[in-house]
Amino acid sequence: MSLQQDQYYIDKVIKGDTNAFSVLVDRYKHMVYTLAVRMVRNNEEAEEVAQDTFLKVYKALPGFKGDSKFSTWVYKIAYNRSLDYIKRLGRVPETTLIEEYAEHNKANLEDVMDQFEMDDRKYTLKKAMKKLPPDYATILTLHYFEELSLKEISKVMDASPDTLKVKLFRARKRLGGILKDKLQEKI
Amino acid sequence: MEKDENKALEAFYKEIIQEAGLEEPSANFTTSVISKIQKDSQRARIFSYNPLIPSYVWWVSGVLLAVFFGYIFIEPKNLGSVNLPTWNFDFFNVDGLINMLNGFKLPDALMYGFLSLAIFFSVQVYLLKTHWNKQFNIE
Numbered sequence: 001m002s003l004q005q006d007q008y009y010i011d012k013v014i015k016g017d018t019n020a021f022s023v024l025v026d027r028y029k030h031m032v033y034t035l036a037v038r039m040v041r042n043n044e045e046a047e048e049v050a051q052d053t054f055l056k057v058y059k060a061l062p063g064f065k066g067d068s069k070f071s072t073w074v075y076k077i078a079y080n081r082s083l084d085y086i087k088r089l090g091r092v093p094e095t096t097l098i099e100e101y102a103e104h105n106k107a108n109l110e111d112v113m114d115q116f117e118m119d120d121r122k123y124t125l126k127k128a129m130k131k132l133p134p135d136y137a138t139i140l141t142l143h144y145f146e147e148l149s150l151k152e153i154s155k156v157m158d159a160s161p162d163t164l165k166v167k168l169f170r171a172r173k174r175l176g177g178i179l180k181d182k183l184q185e186k187i
Numbered sequence: 188m189e190k191d192e193n194k195a196l197e198a199f200y201k202e203i204i205q206e207a208g209l210e211e212p213s214a215n216f217t218t219s220v221i222s223k224i225q226k227d228s229q230r231a232r233i234f235s236y237n238p239l240i241p242s243y244v245w246w247v248s249g250v251l252l253a254v255f256f257g258y259i260f261i262e263p264k265n266l267g268s269v270n271l272p273t274w275n276f277d278f279f280n281v282d283g284l285i286n287m288l289n290g291f292k293l294p295d296a297l298m299y300g301f302l303s304l305a306i307f308f309s310v311q312v313y314l315l316k317t318h319w320n321k322q323f324n325i326e
Contacts, residue, residue, distance in 0.1 A: 018224055025217045033212040054220045125207035144204035172200055
């Protein structure tokens with residue numbers, strides 16, 4: 001969604017039209033909720049975090065300068081809110097120091113995916129995403145689903161594109177490994 | 188070759204992550220957000236800052252004070268001498284009090300103890316203030 005498409009509603013909200021905000025919420029709620037679910041790993045808590053994100057967005061809206069896309073700005077708030085939530089509960093965000101999974105080749109991974117039945121695939125993929133460390137799940141979602149560049153993701157996650165490139169590579173390896181493990185569990 | 192494999196992997200991950208799709212929030216998600224915003228703005232109205240003394244009272248007081256001092260400086264002849272009552276403060280024996288404390292020496296340990304207590308108290312005031320500020324801060 002381009003900034004121009006959002007700007008009309010942003011201006012209306014700033015002028016005091018609360019209902020115009022519902023258009024923006026409807027536009028971004030799925031992505032914000034998905035990021036929250038994949039970070040806090042609990043649906044009810046993620047719902048709370050996602051709603052809290054939109055409250056923060058509403059309050060901070062007059063300060064939105066339009067330097068980046070509105071969506072990037074919203075995702076940044078969602079990412080930070082989720083991180084704060086994890087930290088507040090005393091859950092240490094998991095990071096991977098030792099890479100226990102080797103990078104798989106495409107043919108190998110396709111074989112793994114083909115073993116899952118169609119109905120099972122989506123469910124397994126969603127479960128696998130929830131098993132990833134919060135940072136990895138965020139990068140994969142923003143890069144492959146939302147198709148954000150590493151430069152744009154660096155604004156969301158406050159890290160350099162080079163660091164994110166390494167993380168993306170590791171996240172892919174980790175996801176591949178989890179999917180393989182899931183298949184072995186099934187067998 | 189490696190580049191091709193990397194491209195193929197990129198495409199593969201894109202495909203499976205798109206396939207996984209997005210999570211679905213509850214059906215009343217947007218309604219909840221909007222009602223929370225409306226509740227918040229109502230609360231903000233209730234707790235909006237209203238000065239105890241309105242600004243026009245300050246202005247009136249300022250003008251009256253200016254008139255009063257202006258009158259004193261411009262027309263001092265109009266003011267008669269004011270007789271203040273005289274009181275005797277002899278009952279307050281300052282010399283006796285000083286003599287009483289003459290031989291008193293504060294032990295060093297007690298002095299350092301009081302000093303440490305004062306420092307801890309000052310630090311605690313700052314910490315408590317910060318803590319309460321955070322508690323009542325509405326982001």
